[in-house]
Amino acid sequence: MxxxxxxxxxxxxxxxxxxxxxxxxxxxxxxxxxxxxxxxxxxxxxxxxxxxxxxxxxIDAREMGFEVQVFAMVRLQSQAEADLSTFEGRCRAWPLVRECHMLNGEIDFILKCVAPDLSSFQSFLTEQLLKAENVANVKTSLVIRCAKDEPGLPFDVLEARLAKHA
Amino acid sequence: MxxxxxxxxxxxxxxxxxxxxxxxxxxxxxxxxxxxxxxxxxxxxxxxxxxxxxxxxxIDAREMGFEVQVFAMVRLQSQAEADLSTFEGRCRAWPLVRECHMLNGEIDFILKCVAPDLSSFQSFLTEQLLKAENVANVKTSLVIRCAKDEPGLPFDVLEARLAKHA
DNA sequence: GGTTTGGCGAAAACATCTTGCGCGGTTGTG
DNA sequence: CACAACCGCGCAAGATGTTTTCGCCAAACC
Missing domain, CATH: 1.10.10.10 (Winged helix-like DNA-binding domain superfamily/Winged helix DNA-binding domain)
Known part of the structure; x- marks a missing residue:
C-alpha cells in the first residue's frame, strides 16, 4: 500500500x-x-x-486585490492527445489560471481562475480562453463564497485506514 | 486600490x-x-x-496513497441561507472534502474531494453526500490528470496592474 | 554469533533570529 | 528654509535554532 x-x-x-x-x-x-x-x-x-x-x-487573495475567483468548465472540439497537450500548455502560460484539471465525463477540463475584478476576468475569457483554438464551449461559474479551503490531505483518514489494514 | x-x-x-x-x-x-x-x-x-x-x-497526494481526486457539482433543493449554511457545515466536517465553494448559476456548490481509491470515494458519495438532506443532485467528475496546480496568486499580474495604474 | 544496517541522542560548531539603538531621509509645520 | 517628529533602515550582540560529527544501541541478516 x-x-x-x-x-x-x-x-x-x-x-x-x-x-x-x-x-x-x-x-x-x-x-x-x-x-x-x-x-x-x-x-x-x-x-x-x-x-x-x-x-x-x-496569502489572502482579497487583501491583495484579487476579488474574483471563477471555475471554468471547458469542452474541446478534439480530444486527441496532441490537442489536449496543446491546451494544457496554454493553461500553464495563462497566469490567471491557477489550476487546470482534465476530467472524465462531458467536461474536458476544469480551470480555477483568479482575477483582480470581473472585467479583467471577462477580458481574459473573451480574448484568450474563448479565442483559443480547439475550445468548443466554456461555462463559467463565479465563486460567491468559500465555505472550506483546506490545503493538503486529511491525515486522520490516512491513519484510520492504516490502523484498519494493519 | x-x-x-x-x-x-x-x-x-x-x-x-x-x-x-x-x-x-x-x-x-x-x-x-x-x-x-x-x-x-x-x-x-x-x-x-x-x-x-x-x-x-x-505533500504529494499519490505518494501518500490518495489516488483519487474528484470534483463534485452539487445542487440543493433549497437555497435559503439557513440551508446553505447547514450544507457548508457538513462539508467542513467531511475530511474527504478539501474545498467547498458556493457558485452562481445552476450549480450551487463545487466540492474538491480526495480519496485513497475509487471505492472509498463511492462509499462517501452514496452514504454521506447523496444522503445528506437538501441535496437535490450531484454530478461527479474524476480528475484524469492535473496539468497545472499553482498554489497562490500571480504576482506578475499584480505588479503589471500597479505599474499601469501608477 | 558476528556483521550489517538503520536510527537514535549528545555535543559542538555554525548559522540564524531577535532585540535595542543610532543614523539618515521624509514629511509637516512654524 | 529651518526644525522637529516620524519612519524605516542597518549595525551589533546575545539568545536561539540548525546542522554536523560521533558513538551507541537494537533489529535484521547472513
Missing part, C-alpha cells in the same frame, strides 16, 4: 508540516517526540523522496 | 514566501534587498495584518 514505507513518526512530521510549514525543526522534533537531529534527517529524506513537494505561504 | 498599502518590498516578500515558505529570513532579506532585521519585522507585520494566512508543506 502506498505511503506504507513511512513509519508513524514520518506521517506525523508530514501532518505537522502541512499544518505549519514554517515551524522550526526543534519545535517539530518535540511535537513528534524525537530529538532535533534525526527529525531534520527525516525531513530532508521526505523532501528528497518527493513526499514534500514544497512549502508555500498562504 | 487593495494591496496598495504595501510597498514593492512587501509585495516582493509575499511573492518569495509564496514560492518558498521555508526560506530563512536572511535568505529572504537578501533576495528582497534589505537587511535581516527589517525584513523579519515586515514578515511579522504581514502575518499579523492577515496578508499571510499561514504556511503549509505541499
Amino acid at each position: 502506498a505511503g506504507s514505507k513511512l513509519d508513524p513518526i514520518d506521517r506525523h512530521i508530514l501532518a505537522e508540516l502541512q499544518a505549519d510549514g514554517r515551524m522550526t525543526n526543534v519545535e517539530l522534533a518535540s511535537r513528534v517526540g524525537i530529538s532535533a537531529p534525526p527529525c531534520l534527517r527525516r525531513v530532508r529524506t521526505l523532501e528528497e523522496a518527493g513526499y514534500i513537494k514544497g512549502y508555500h505561504a498562504d | 487593495a494591496g496598495s498599502k504595501l510597498d514593492p518590498i512587501d509585495r516582493h516578500i509575499l511573492a518569495e514566501l509564496q514560492a518558498d515558505g521555508r526560506m530563512t529570513n536572511v535568505e529572504l532579506a537578501s533576495r528582497v534587498g534589505i537587511s535581516a532585521p527589517p525584513c523579519l519585522r515586515r514578515v511579522r507585520t504581514l502575518e499579523e495584518a492577515g496578508y499571510i494566512k499561514g504556511y503549509h508543506a505541499d
Whole structure:
C-alpha cells in the first residue's frame, strides 16, 4: 500500500508540516517526540523522496486585490492527445489560471481562475480562453463564497485506514 | 486600490514566501534587498495584518496513497441561507472534502474531494453526500490528470496592474 | 554469533533570529 | 528654509535554532 514505507513518526512530521510549514525543526522534533537531529534527517529524506513537494505561504487573495475567483468548465472540439497537450500548455502560460484539471465525463477540463475584478476576468475569457483554438464551449461559474479551503490531505483518514489494514 | 498599502518590498516578500515558505529570513532579506532585521519585522507585520494566512508543506497526494481526486457539482433543493449554511457545515466536517465553494448559476456548490481509491470515494458519495438532506443532485467528475496546480496568486499580474495604474 | 544496517541522542560548531539603538531621509509645520 | 517628529533602515550582540560529527544501541541478516 502506498505511503506504507513511512513509519508513524514520518506521517506525523508530514501532518505537522502541512499544518505549519514554517515551524522550526526543534519545535517539530518535540511535537513528534524525537530529538532535533534525526527529525531534520527525516525531513530532508521526505523532501528528497518527493513526499514534500514544497512549502508555500498562504496569502489572502482579497487583501491583495484579487476579488474574483471563477471555475471554468471547458469542452474541446478534439480530444486527441496532441490537442489536449496543446491546451494544457496554454493553461500553464495563462497566469490567471491557477489550476487546470482534465476530467472524465462531458467536461474536458476544469480551470480555477483568479482575477483582480470581473472585467479583467471577462477580458481574459473573451480574448484568450474563448479565442483559443480547439475550445468548443466554456461555462463559467463565479465563486460567491468559500465555505472550506483546506490545503493538503486529511491525515486522520490516512491513519484510520492504516490502523484498519494493519 | 487593495494591496496598495504595501510597498514593492512587501509585495516582493509575499511573492518569495509564496514560492518558498521555508526560506530563512536572511535568505529572504537578501533576495528582497534589505537587511535581516527589517525584513523579519515586515514578515511579522504581514502575518499579523492577515496578508499571510499561514504556511503549509505541499505533500504529494499519490505518494501518500490518495489516488483519487474528484470534483463534485452539487445542487440543493433549497437555497435559503439557513440551508446553505447547514450544507457548508457538513462539508467542513467531511475530511474527504478539501474545498467547498458556493457558485452562481445552476450549480450551487463545487466540492474538491480526495480519496485513497475509487471505492472509498463511492462509499462517501452514496452514504454521506447523496444522503445528506437538501441535496437535490450531484454530478461527479474524476480528475484524469492535473496539468497545472499553482498554489497562490500571480504576482506578475499584480505588479503589471500597479505599474499601469501608477 | 558476528556483521550489517538503520536510527537514535549528545555535543559542538555554525548559522540564524531577535532585540535595542543610532543614523539618515521624509514629511509637516512654524 | 529651518526644525522637529516620524519612519524605516542597518549595525551589533546575545539568545536561539540548525546542522554536523560521533558513538551507541537494537533489529535484521547472513
